[in-house]
Amino acid sequence: MLRSAPRQHLLKNKLLNILPEHDFVPLAPHLELVALPRGSIIAKRGENFEHVYFLESGIASLVATTPAGNQAEAGVFGFEGYVPTTAIAGVDSSTHDISMQWDGEAYRMSYENFRVAMEENRNLWKVIIRSIEAFSVQLAYTAVCNAVHDVNERLARWLLMCDDRISGNRLPVTHEFLSMMLSVRRASATTALHVLEGNGFIRSERGIVVIRNREALEEFAHDAYGIPESEYRRLMTGLF
Numbered sequence: 001m002l003r004s005a006p007r008q009h010l011l012k013n014k015l016l017n018i019l020p021e022h023d024f025v026p027l028a029p030h031l032e033l034v035a036l037p038r039g040s041i042i043a044k045r046g047e048n049f050e051h052v053y054f055l056e057s058g059i060a061s062l063v064a065t066t067p068a069g070n071q072a073e074a075g076v077f078g079f080e081g082y083v084p085t086t087a088i089a090g091v092d093s094s095t096h097d098i099s100m101q102w103d104g105e106a107y108r109m110s111y112e113n114f115r116v117a118m119e120e121n122r123n124l125w126k127v128i129i130r131s132i133e134a135f136s137v138q139l140a141y142t143a144v145c146n147a148v149h150d151v152n153e154r155l156a157r158w159l160l161m162c163d164d165r166i167s168g169n170r171l172p173v174t175h176e177f178l179s180m181m182l183s184v185r186r187a188s189a190t191t192a193l194h195v196l197e198g199n200g201f202i203r204s205e206r207g208i209v210v211i212r213n214r215e216a217l218e219e220f221a222h223d224a225y226g227i228p229e230s231e232y233r234r235l236m237t238g239l240f
Contacts, residue, residue: 005029006107009184012079013054013107015127020240023123026187030117031107036100043084043094051108054082058104059165061181063097067217074206075139076158079167080232081131085171088128101162102172118212126239134232145224151184154157155192156221158182159202164229169211214238 005028006147010211011017016024016031017101033205036042044047047067053060060083062075074096076085084094092111098183109117118125158181162171201217203210212213218225 004240005052006031007023007034011107012056013067013082014080014236015082015131016054016107018127018236018239022126022238023121026121027109027117027124032109032111032240034069034108036105036106037175038100038103042099042100043096045094045097048093049087050111051083052087052111052114053106053108055079057166058103058105058106059101061101063099063180065097070183071180073181074142075135076161076165078134080165081135082128083114085132085135086168087111087163088118090115101177123240127236130235130239137231138228141224141228146183149214149222149224150181151188151192152195153221153224154182155189156196156217158200159196159211160214160217160221160225163211163214169214171209171211172207173209174207192204205235 005100007025008017008019008021008024008028016027019027033052033056034222036053042053042060055078057079060077061073062077062083063071064074065071066218069183077098081187083098084184086094145157155178159171162173163169175190175193178193182189193202193204196217197204197218197234199216201213202221205210
């Protein structure tokens with residue numbers, strides 16, 4: 001049974017949505033909408049992957065793991081990007097684990113069709129390259145933040161980044177999950193939540209964080225947040 005091709009103007013994924021129509025049309029038959037429940041594995045380090053995913057909703061995390069098994073989130077993806085990013089280099093395996101933080105959907109295409117499209121579709125290549133540059137800025141700022149900002153500011157940044165990528169203001173997170181994402185002890189994550197809640201920026205419920213005052217949260221995060229986001233907008237503006 002043939003599936004219907006997606007309509008470009010209805011897509012939430014910014015990379016697919018920004019393409020000129022004549023560049024999107026050849027891609028459309030190869031895009032398949034799939035559900036990605038929380039915990040879905042998009043790529044596993046050291047293993048080959050078969051598909052490239054353009055998220056429509058939900059959030060995916062790129063998690064780096066040391067030989068000793070220590071883990072920390074290195075990057076966040078939502079509807080502004082695609083995963084696994086190594087596909088751009090013609091590599092069909094990942095050096096990191098990539099999984100869904102929260103339930104979402106994505107349009108996926110086979111790795112082989114993605115590689116063909118990258119060779120034949122110059123504008124898709126341009127969009128993908130720009131998105132990788134934007135992601136590299138995010139990675140750099142994650143490293144800086146981990147080095148120079150305290151856990152309260154890092155948590156503020158992380159919550160803002162997640163809020164950018166979902167609809168509404170309710171973030172389904174647990175203290176255990178936050179401790180892994182921020183690479184801190186659970187007690188430190190809990191304390192940081194209490195600090196942000198005490199300032200009236202958020203409300204922490206069981207398994208849920210509600211953003212109450214986004215503007216104040218951004219101000220509290222200082223320069224931990226904002227540069228990668230403005231750089232993404234700059235890179236994706238005026239392409240065509």
